[in-house]
Amino acid sequence: MNSRIAVVPGSFDPPTLGHLDVIRRAARLYDELHVLVVHNPGKAAMLPIAQRLSLLEQSIAEAGVEGHIIVGSWSMGLLVDYARDVDAGVLVKGIRSQVDVAYESPMAIVNRHLADIETVFLLPDPAHAMVSSSLVRQVASLGGDVTPFVPPVVATFLDTGARGL
Ligand code: PNS
16 A cells, blocks of 8 residues: 555535645645545435535635545445555544544544554644534524635535525
8 A cells, every 4th residue: 555645535515624624735745635525324414425526526626726636435335445446555534623533533443454554633724623514514504604614616505506405
């Protein structure tokens, strides 16, 4: 496995400015970055995977994130199977709080046992430390303004396209 190739996995339901911050910074650290929309068996989704993928692609393009970035989705099995397929040696996750540490640590340990893959944690820019997809989903579903928390293309989509989902 190649430690210069990394995967940033997540539900991205929807993509937030916090996600974009992690993606931008990870793209500077690695030669090839796979940003991967993954089905989380433990969460009820708001958006279909294809929609999240499209919003993620548009958000990355809109923000002009530089680097060798491949955006994809994975619902065929374990995350580490995808990592193996693309020869990635690293998973990158954002860690906002102790709650995230508690949530992410077991996954990092299990993934290392499954595939000898390392997980690298990036601390968020403080501006995004409180932003989460679940809060965005809640604010959007109750008619609030999510503009401060998500890329413009996502804000527009949630304001218009997602009605009726
Ligand atoms: O954004 P999320 O929901 O916190 O991302 C979690 C995700 C999707 C990365 C995680 O649920 C995952 O890796 N799912 C794929 C299934 C898998 O490989 N499970 C074992 C991981 S320990």
